[in-house]
Amino acid sequence: MVEAIKWHGDHLELLDQRVLPFETSFVQCRTAQETADAIRNMVVRGAPAIGVTASYGLVLALQNDASPQAFHAACEVLAASRPTAINLFDAIDNTKEGLGNPAGWQNPAAEAERIAVAYHQDDLAKNKAIGRHGAQFLAGQRRVLTHCNTGSLATSGWGTALGIIRQLNEEQRLTQVYANETRPFLQGARLTVWECQQDKLPVTLVTDGMGGHLMNADMVDCVIVGADRIAANGDTANKIGTSMLAMAAHFHGIPFVVAAPTTTIATKTLTGKDIPIEERPHDEVSHVRKNPITAPNTAVFNPAFDVTPAALISAIVTEDGIFHPPFKFN
Numbered sequence: 001m002v003e004a005i006k007w008h009g010d011h012l013e014l015l016d017q018r019v020l021p022f023e024t025s026f027v028q029c030r031t032a033q034e035t036a037d038a039i040r041n042m043v044v045r046g047a048p049a050i051g052v053t054a055s056y057g058l059v060l061a062l063q064n065d066a067s068p069q070a071f072h073a074a075c076e077v078l079a080a081s082r083p084t085a086i087n088l089f090d091a092i093d094n095t096k097e098g099l100g101n102p103a104g105w106q107n108p109a110a111e112a113e114r115i116a117v118a119y120h121q122d123d124l125a126k127n128k129a130i131g132r133h134g135a136q137f138l139a140g141q142r143r144v145l146t147h148c149n150t151g152s153l154a155t156s157g158w159g160t161a162l163g164i165i166r167q168l169n170e171e172q173r174l175t176q177v178y179a180n181e182t183r184p185f186l187q188g189a190r191l192t193v194w195e196c197q198q199d200k201l202p203v204t205l206v207t208d209g210m211g212g213h214l215m216n217a218d219m220v221d222c223v224i225v226g227a228d229r230i231a232a233n234g235d236t237a238n239k240i241g242t243s244m245l246a247m248a249a250h251f252h253g254i255p256f257v258v259a260a261p262t263t264t265i266a267t268k269t270l271t272g273k274d275i276p277i278e279e280r281p282h283d284e285v286s287h288v289r290k291n292p293i294t295a296p297n298t299a300v301f302n303p304a305f306d307v308t309p310a311a312l313i314s315a316i317v318t319e320d321g322i323f324h325p326p327f328k329f330n
């Protein structure tokens with residue numbers, strides 16, 4: 001199982017997900033700003049992994065300057081790195097709450113480190129539990145379609161949607177994974193396929209527009225995806241393209257399952273309409289792996305996420321178990 005995030009006591013080492021699967025290289029972060037840049041530039045990505053990374057970014061900030069002012073500035077810098085995944089904000093709040101009132105701080109860097117390491121380990125335990133609950137829920141489904149990357153690279157290890165798929169495989173109940181390529185950043189083609197191949201899972205790459213065809217042709221039994229933010233009513237933001245899969249699954253009567261730790265549930269975000277959707281640089285769409293695929297100056301729209309209405313979700317799997325519709329998380 002690949003480790004995307006390594007903490008070395010005085011710096012953070014991130015596996016550079018921009019160059020996988022062709023290169024294995026690492027980016028070192030020694031400040032909160034460097035950590036925020038790594039999140040924004042997608043060196044590390046995936047909601048739980050972003051949260052864990054931000055926790056360590058705050059440790060680095062306090063190691064460099066243990067004043068409450070510097071800590072506050074670091075929280076702002078990290079919070080501005082990506083807007084949609086609630087795990088980023090959950091992690092920042094978790095460290096703030098753990099440190100408590102600055103008037104009582106003794107050794108905030110050491111305390112923040114303890115908090116970050118616990119947050120990191122806790123996420124791994126949550127992933128394993130999600131895998132077990134999800135595999136139990138999917139009694140007869142053996143052919144799975146998934147979107148984006150929700151595996152070890154996107155979490156502290158094992159994965160959420162991919163964690164359920166891994167668990168099905170461990171139980172010898174997996175016959176086929178279809179991995180959507182996930183335009184434009186290609187998390188599916190580059191990362192999910194690679195992770196599956198590492199673990200010898202039966203994976204086949206498909207393009208994002210093929211889901212309806214696979215369902216029509218009776219080639220998939222369920223869709224399992226991750227989440228970047230689950231609103232209180234169950235509306236779920238995830239990688240762009242997810243909502244179309246949910247619509248197709250609904251039409252075909254195929255279970256559409258969302259897998260996420262409770263750190264992805266935003267009880268204060270009431271509905272999907274309240275979820276900020278990140279718009280990313282246009283060259284991610286107009287270029288593939290830095291090669292242009294359109295005429296220059298082509299107008300581009302690049303929302304990184306979409307919202308799947310709760311009404312299309314069959315179940316939300318967390319470490320606490322299975323939530324069935326109608327969802328209510330506050």
Ligand SMILES: CSC[C@@H](O)[C@@H](O)C(=O)COP(=O)(O)O
Pocket residue numbers: 045046047048085147148149150151154155159160161187225226227228238239240304
């Ligand atoms: C366990 S990862 C869950 C989600 O974060 C994942 O499905 C996703 O949409 C990732 O988007 P990304 O833009 O790669 O950070």
